[in-house]
Amino acid sequence: IEYLEKYIIETLLGYRELQHLDKTIEYLEKYQFYIAPVLNPDGYQYTRNRERLWRKNRIPGCYGNVEAIFGNCFYKLCYGVDLNRNWPDGFAGPSTSSNLCSIVYPGEQAFDQLETKAVKEKVEALQKETSIDLFLTFHSYSQLFLTPYGYTGDKVPAEHEYHKAQ
Numbered sequence: 001i002e003y004l005e006k007y008i009i010e011t012l013l014g015y016r017e018l019q020h021l022d023k024t025i026e027y028l029e030k031y032q033f034y035i036a037p038v039l040n041p042d043g044y045q046y047t048r049n050r051e052r053l054w055r056k057n058r059i060p061g062c063y064g065n066v067e068a069i070f071g072n073c074f075y076k077l078c079y080g081v082d083l084n085r086n087w088p089d090g091f092a093g094p095s096t097s098s099n100l101c102s103i104v105y106p107g108e109q110a111f112d113q114l115e116t117k118a119v120k121e122k123v124e125a126l127q128k129e130t131s132i133d134l135f136l137t138f139h140s141y142s143q144l145f146l147t148p149y150g151y152t153g154d155k156v157p158a159e160h161e162y163h164k165a166q
Helices: 002-013 018-030 041-049 114-129
Strands: 060-062 077-079
Antiparallel strands (some): 060 077
């Protein structure tokens, strides 16, 4: 992911493909870019040091919400919420698990994690100032480009805002 981030930023700044520099300058003058290289810093750090394919954040939680005295877990301590599934579209749907220890645990409700809540609040603040033409994230776990309808095999409805991007 570090290479991808560097490549995107260098491409936007025109360092990579000088033959497209005029187009890059045109985009930079026409659009405002907001880049957040890592939206899951604790989970990302964990992938670097411990488990390369870890996909959740590292917030601790007690399996079954059973806690002992002094706030320690009585039964089993599990870590993380899958932030890709902590959004309202398809929340807690068929591609998730209510098991806190599962790699596809979506949290208790949409936007209940600091990371997704921060992105939501930033996007809402930007929407008050300007229109957003594109919101793009890279899913580095399996190197996929995902859309909001990635949780289902259904086609995106023709009138959905997904089709409005120009």
